[in-house]
Amino acid sequence: MHIGRCELKALSKIIKVDYLSRVEGEGGLVIEIKDDRTVRLRVNIFEAPRFFESFLRGRPYFDVMDFTARICGICPVAYQMSSVHAIEKIFNIEVEKPIKELRRLLYCGEWIESHALHIYLLNGPDFYNIESAWSSKEYLTIAKKGLYFKKLGNEILTILGGRSVHPISIRVGGFYKMPDKKSLSALLPELKKAYEESLKEIKWVAGLQFNDNSWDTEYVSLIHDNEYPMNYGNVASNKGLNMPMEKFIENVQEYQVNYSTALHSGLKRDSYVSPYVVGPLSRLNLNYEKLPAEIQNMIKEAGISLPITNTHMSIIARSVELAYAFYEAIRIINEYNEYDRSFIDSELKEGEAVWITEAPRGILIHRYELDNSGYVKNCTIIPPTSQNFAHIEADIYRFVQNNIDKPEDFIKKESEKIIRSYDPCISCSVHVVKTRNC
């Protein structure tokens, strides 16, 4: 039967979200459905580009940590960690154990504040169908717990880094200044209380209502022999990937789509590029054995079975990691002894290095090339959110296909929730990579 254009139009519907809320940064969503099939699905990113890689070129190496921090106000430590380790690798130095531990503590602070923000203020309201964390009296008590956790994370950052947004203490070779044991120990009673509280919270998130959207997908994170990964390790996936950091970057294919200021990326396969997912869920699925027994027990007690194959349940992984970050912060502070040497000296070296660390939202890849005076010649930054975009779209596509007969409003709201469950950081994602031909 021949269908005229007008009739075709009548069969297609367009679902639009102009401006996503409760995510970091600026993006929208368009879903076009025709003849019960999704024909177009786009996560539009209209966040204005800032061209970080461009103005990093020609800057001295010691500016890099201050500059890259400004890519993201929520996860500046992640940028400082990936860049400082990459530069230390070029200079061929490895920091001493107390420094490694304190940098891990700094990361704990960031995981706590970032995860607490997302669980309680950005993602949490979705499960109660409210517009914000303070729009219902009932939820406000839950939100206050989140604020309490977040504040402690910020306090760790402030003691170690001077302030929680754009800390100032990280330098090549270590820190500008070491914290004193007294001010760190003063946090312990509150941290212990928060840890006990956060353990109980795992049960709360496990009891939330999730749409069923399990699928066989690829989870990518760092793995490490002796610890839950933050600053060190190999890159691995549940599909058998396991390689050193510098090898992994060669396996990532970045590509530009015409509706986004953020590049997308996937893993190079023989004839195609396949989406993958990074972040708390990937870390938990691949590193569950590295968690302390009491957290593992709580996961079992809450009735969570691993691996979790429904990406919408990432709030559970975030909550597990929140508890773990408290646990780890307490351990590091307990073991920390006053240590005088805040940094080790290094000599300028020409060279190139890749380093990957686990930002709250997943692996953050940095590559730097320095000249012999320590100035940046070239650099590449691949944030976790750019790595997740292709996967987010694939995820929404599956969901829409499975719910194609549902009301438009339902599809729209649930798709927004899917995007939110990834905790996208759009400001981060709008810094894209340069292939090596310059």
Next chain:
Amino acid sequence: MKKPRIGIFKFTSCDGCQLTILNMEDEIIDIIELFDIAYFREATDKPLRGQFDISIVEGSISTDWQKEEIVDIRENSRHLITIGACATSGGLQALRNWASLSSYKKYVYPTPDIINALSTSTPISDHVYVDYELWGCPINKHALSETLVSFLIGKRPGIPKYSLCMECKRHGIPCVLVSAGEPCLGPITKTGCGALCTSFGRPCYGCFGPKDDANIESLLRHFQNIGLTQKDCMSLLDKMNSYAYRKVRIEGIK
């Protein structure tokens, strides 16, 4: 009394200053009590509607549509407050102002032609009238609560504009510039951070932008006397507040 309506808007930025609002964990519940937070994309689904008693703006103007949008916001706001280095002086991304946009685009994007961006990143005050500016990268949350409280009781916020050096003296921090011979921007930079970097033994790198009537030339001469090149000096100024430091310097040279 009706609660004042607040709108929180974002342009080109890292969200760090908006996050400072959410980082006021002890005060945020009071803020919600005292103000009607009517628009805040990062924290609530509330759609954009009506007029605002106060609009708090983060981020710089770096695209065509932002130029339009800021005018709309201004027209619908009784008071407009800008927060953070991006909004008050163009931010780190204003480094593109002294470079070629097409080369920047080419370096970052495989298909640079489809990326819409202006060749400059400029502060909000270059586009519309701003009632009050909160400087800093990021802003200090105490300055923000001081500003909001001042609004409620109808006074001018008591936020100091003198140089960081005053803060160092008050904290008894040995001078990084004189005794350690480090290139510190303290003498030409507004206080506001609580002398953070200097208390960590590192020179100030200018998060809070130039203080009023900063004598930049004189400080740069001192830097050259301690062995810095002209290029080094420029790269000290060219950070989160490069647009503001350069402007003050040009005005100073006159």
